[in-house]
Amino acid sequence: MDSISVRQFLKSNHQNDAEIKRRRLTLYFISYVGGTIMAVLAIQNVFRGDHLLAFFLGLFSVSVYGNAVLSHLYNKNDIFYYLAGALVIVMISTITITGGYHNTGLYFVFPLICIQIIVVQFRAAIVYVSVTMLLVFLIVSNQDVIPASYRPEDVSRFLISLSCFIAVFFIGEYFWHQSRKEMMSDNLEKMRQAHTDPLTKIPNRRFLESVYFERAINNPVDYFPLSAVVVDVDFFKKINDTYGHDVGDKVLIHLAQIMRSAIRSTDLVSRTGGEEFLIIYPATPLSVAVKLAEKIRIEIESTPFEDGDIRHPLTSSFGVATALADVNVEAAIKLADDNLYEAKRTGRNCVV
Numbered sequence: 001m002d003s004i005s006v007r008q009f010l011k012s013n014h015q016n017d018a019e020i021k022r023r024r025l026t027l028y029f030i031s032y033v034g035g036t037i038m039a040v041l042a043i044q045n046v047f048r049g050d051h052l053l054a055f056f057l058g059l060f061s062v063s064v065y066g067n068a069v070l071s072h073l074y075n076k077n078d079i080f081y082y083l084a085g086a087l088v089i090v091m092i093s094t095i096t097i098t099g100g101y102h103n104t105g106l107y108f109v110f111p112l113i114c115i116q117i118i119v120v121q122f123r124a125a126i127v128y129v130s131v132t133m134l135l136v137f138l139i140v141s142n143q144d145v146i147p148a149s150y151r152p153e154d155v156s157r158f159l160i161s162l163s164c165f166i167a168v169f170f171i172g173e174y175f176w177h178q179s180r181k182e183m184m185s186d187n188l189e190k191m192r193q194a195h196t197d198p199l200t201k202i203p204n205r206r207f208l209e210s211v212y213f214e215r216a217i218n219n220p221v222d223y224f225p226l227s228a229v230v231v232d233v234d235f236f237k238k239i240n241d242t243y244g245h246d247v248g249d250k251v252l253i254h255l256a257q258i259m260r261s262a263i264r265s266t267d268l269v270s271r272t273g274g275e276e277f278l279i280i281y282p283a284t285p286l287s288v289a290v291k292l293a294e295k296i297r298i299e300i301e302s303t304p305f306e307d308g309d310i311r312h313p314l315t316s317s318f319g320v321a322t323a324l325a326d327v328n329v330e331a332a333i334k335l336a337d338d339n340l341y342e343a344k345r346t347g348r349n350c351v352v
């Protein structure tokens with residue numbers, strides 16, 4: 001896993017929560033408040049004798065309530081936002097055709113357009129609002145075939161003020177999305193830096209503990225059995241003492257590269273301490289993890305560190321353990337650490 005993957009991993013963990021809540025609340029507002037108002041108006045119109053308007057209001061009320069209930073049940077599915085946007089097109093067209101109470105229904109077009117833009121979001125809203133405006137324009141321009149009757153001066157004022165309103169609302173929406181995008185990107189970059197080791201550019205312990213294991217615990221089927229391999233460079237102090245700290249740093253980078261190229265894209269190499277690394281093999285049983293660790297041990301042993309005149313053979317010791325379920329992660333890492341200690345004790349350059 002490289003720094004780009006760390007960023008993607010973090011991104012999928014940190015969604016645009018404010019936008020999700022804003023959309024959701026707007027959908028519920030139109031559904032429950034709007035649906036109730038429409039139900040009350042439908043009843044009023046039954047008594048008033050306007051059965052056509054009462055029928056449409058009742059139908060919309062039921063539709064928006066139904067859409068909201070389904071969106072609760074399948075809350076990961078965006079389709080209900082687009083359906084709400086489509087319902088708004090039908091509502092606005094119907095209000096414009098019938099004229100509502102004393103031909104004053106056009107006032108409702110303004111809030112409904114706002115709701116439509118928020119629930120379907122910026123790009124889709126361009127299409128939705130264009131369709132809505134076209135229909136409204138066609139309806140008010142053909143008053144001879146609709147029940148409503150608007151004065152020409154009201155129609156022109158309505159169309160002009162609605163166009164201005166939509167333009168201003170879109171400008172506001174565009175900058176809200178832009179500023180949130182920039183903020184998210186800045187945050188993500190800061191988080192990526194905080195979760196990456198600056199020397200080797202691989203994930204650090206914080207990434208493991210606060211992001212990776214959380215994801216594994218939430219998706220046990222994809223991650224367990226989860227094998228942990230603790231890797232510790234043998235006699236690293238000697239390298240520092242012989243060649244200096246800078247060369248020691250280069251050795252760590254060299255080792256991180258060997259390990260990174262030896263794993264699959266779904267596995268993870270992280271730097272958890274000075275000369276200690278932790279490799280995670282998700283969905284991998286202990287026997288396989290031991291073989292993979294042995295492969296890396298041989299790879300390190302057969303790839304000496306070279307830098308100018310320096311050619312230094314390297315070896316590492318490995319401790320392996322497997323967590324069968326999410327509750328065992330900490331214990332498995334502790335066991336892998338104990339096994340590493342055993343590997344060091346029994347002569348180093350081996351897998352225990």
Ligand SMILES: Nc1nc2c(ncn2[C@@H]2O[C@H](COP(=O)(O)OP(=O)(O)OP(=O)(O)O)[C@@H](O)[C@H]2O)c(=O)[nH]1
Binds near residue numbers: 248249252
């Ligand atoms: N160059 C460099 N050295 C580091 C870094 N972090 C820790 N070290 C050094 O790593 C060395 C670790 O030494 P020890 O814990 O004695 O381990 P060792 O010499 O590898 O011996 P064994 O693990 O027992 O084989 C110390 O000298 C630390 O100063 C780092 O980021 N860069």
